[in-house]
Amino acid sequence: MLAVDHHGSVLLANQALQDSLELREPVGRHYLEVVRQREVGELLEGVLRAGARRADEVEMLRGGRAYAVTGVPFPGPEGQPSGAVLTFHDVTERHRVERVRRDFVANASHELRTPLTSIRGFVEALEDGAMSEPGTAHRFLGKIRTHADRMASLVSDLLELSRLESGERAPSWQTVAPGEVAEEVAASFAGAAERKGLSLRRSDRGAPTVVSDADRLRQILENLVENAVKYTPAGGRIDITSGPASAGGAELVVADDGPGISAEHLPRIFERFYRVDKARSREMGGTGLGLSIVKHLAEGMGAVVTVESHPGRGTTFTVRLPPGQERRPG
Numbered sequence: 001m002l003a004v005d006h007h008g009s010v011l012l013a014n015q016a017l018q019d020s021l022e023l024r025e026p027v028g029r030h031y032l033e034v035v036r037q038r039e040v041g042e043l044l045e046g047v048l049r050a051g052a053r054r055a056d057e058v059e060m061l062r063g064g065r066a067y068a069v070t071g072v073p074f075p076g077p078e079g080q081p082s083g084a085v086l087t088f089h090d091v092t093e094r095h096r097v098e099r100v101r102r103d104f105v106a107n108a109s110h111e112l113r114t115p116l117t118s119i120r121g122f123v124e125a126l127e128d129g130a131m132s133e134p135g136t137a138h139r140f141l142g143k144i145r146t147h148a149d150r151m152a153s154l155v156s157d158l159l160e161l162s163r164l165e166s167g168e169r170a171p172s173w174q175t176v177a178p179g180e181v182a183e184e185v186a187a188s189f190a191g192a193a194e195r196k197g198l199s200l201r202r203s204d205r206g207a208p209t210v211v212s213d214a215d216r217l218r219q220i221l222e223n224l225v226e227n228a229v230k231y232t233p234a235g236g237r238i239d240i241t242s243g244p245a246s247a248g249g250a251e252l253v254v255a256d257d258g259p260g261i262s263a264e265h266l267p268r269i270f271e272r273f274y275r276v277d278k279a280r281s282r283e284m285g286g287t288g289l290g291l292s293i294v295k296h297l298a299e300g301m302g303a304v305v306t307v308e309s310h311p312g313r314g315t316t317f318t319v320r321l322p323p324g325q326e327r328r329p330g
Contacts, residue, residue, distance in 0.1 A: 001013070001014045001016075001017060001085065001086070001087050001088070002017055002026075002031070002034075002035070002085070002086040002088070003074070003083060003084070003085045003086075004031050004044065004048075004083055004084055004086075005076060005080075005083040006048060006076055006080060006081035006082060006083050007030075008030050008031050008032070008044070008048070009028060009029065009030055009031075010026045010027050010028065010029055010030070010031055010034055011027065011083065012027065013026040013027065013034070017088055020063070020065070020088065020090070021035065021060065021062060021063065021088075022062060022063065023035070031044060036061075036062075037058060037060055037061060037062075039056060039058040039069075040058060040069060040086070043055075043056050043058075043069055043071050043086070044071055044084055044086060046071070047071040047072065047073055047084040047086075048073070048081075048082070048083070048084050051073045051082050052073070053070070053071065053072050053073075054070075054071045055068070055069065055070045055071070056068075056069055057069070057091060057095075059095070065090060065092040066090070066091050066092045066094075066095040067088040067089060067090055067091060067092075068088075068089040068091045069086055069087070069088055069089075070086065070087050070089075071084050071085065071086045071087075072084070072085055073085075104272060104273075107272065107273040107288075108154075108158065108273075111154055111273065111287070111288065112151060112154065115147035115148070115150050115151050116147075116151070118143065118147045119144050119147050119148065122140045122141075122143050122144050123144070125140060126140055126141075150287075153287055154287045154289070157287045157289040157290070157293060158289065160293055161272065161289055161292060161293055161296065164293065164296040164297065164300060165296060169300075170300075171212075171213040171216060171300055171301045172213050172214075172215065173211055173212070173213065174211070174212070174213070174214060175209050175210075175211055176209060176210055176211070176212045176213070176214045176217060177207070177209050178207045178209075178210065178212075178217065178242050178250045178251075178252055178321065179204040179207045179242040181214055181217050181218050181221065181252075182202065182204070182207075182221060182240050182241075182242045182252055183202060183204075184218065185218060185221040185222055185225055185240065186200060186202040186225070186240045188222070189222075189225050189226070189229055192229050193229055193238060196229060196232075196234055197234035197235055198229060198232055198234065198235075198236050198237065198238055199236070199237040199238070200229075200237075200238050200240070201237065201238070201239050201240070202239075202240050202241075203239070203240075203241050203242075204241070204242045204243065205241065205242065205243030205244065206243060206244060207242040207243050207244060207250045207251070207252075208244055208249070208250050209250075210249060210250050210321045212301055212303070212321055213300075213301045216297045216298075216300065216301050217252075217301075217303075217319070217321075219293075219297055220294050220297050220298060220303075220305070220319055221240070221252060221254065221319070223290045223291070223293060223294045224254040224294065224317045224319075225238065225240065225254055226290070227290060227291075228254055228255075228256040228258070228315075231256075231258050231259065232256045232257065232258035232314075233258060233259070236256060236257050236258055237256065237257050238254070238255070238256045239253070239254075239255045239256075240252070240253070240254055241253040241255070245320050245321070245323070247320075247323060248322075248323025249320060249321045249322050249323040250320075250321045251318055251319060251320045251321070252318070252319040253316060253317070253318050253319075254316070254317045255314060255315070255316040255317075256314050256315055256316075257313070257314040258314050258315060259311065259312065260309045260310050260311040260312055260313050260314055260315055261276055261307075261309040261311070261315055262276075262309075262311050266307060266309060269291055269307065270291050270292055270294070270295040270305075271292060272288070272289055272292045273288040273289065273292075274288065274291075275288050298319060301321075302321070302322050303319055303320060303321050303322070304319075304320045304322075305317060305318070305319050305320075306318050306320070
């Protein structure tokens, strides 16, 4: 809260405001020296001039946080004009959520528009005479199917992400042997790895059983191994390891010796629609949602997913199940 007299001199700035805006000895100084933000000054001047309530939302230059600012007049000493009181309500998180929502809608629209544009182009080509050329028609229909499959995958991932974020899909708690889940996932990708000329290796270091959600854990590993198979060049290696975590609990590690990810991308790879190599990811059919789904699946069952990577030296994803859920045999 900030209170000023009719001259604009600060009468009061509570401790919460001083801490939030990093104000130093504000009382007795003109508000322009204290809160150097044009929007706040305009709002305060409007209250002082009109003697009426004013409100606005302001993103502060200092600290980068957003506030809903409300100003109201208060009576001055007898015979003196009114002063003004401003309250600052932190709405940074709401702004962040709104920005994420806008970005999500824009990204989803873009991701759907691209294959739809391609499908429309191939259909128009077929209508313009390509149907009479069996070879060309067959090729165009194959392209249409590819783009339709891509849209189906995108919609499926969007629905899954929506269910996870809304809490609609709650974990199904049960005693799980992480090593057995990793064994199943490794077996299911053995054929794909072999066809691409990759070495898929599986090892277990005595992972303890935990109370977790086997289906979520399986889906997390499938996403991570699928990405490793997809982006590791022929002749590469993928290791799937299970074992006890150093801090207790269990951990599952998916490591490859592929191209790796540069440091500037690592903080954002779990964001929705974020791609390190956009062209290559789309070419391989990626929706840009897989790692975001991994993150939400893990968080929903108390697990943590981390990543380490270096360009040219591969990428390692680690899934840690917390010690509080550990159930060692015997």
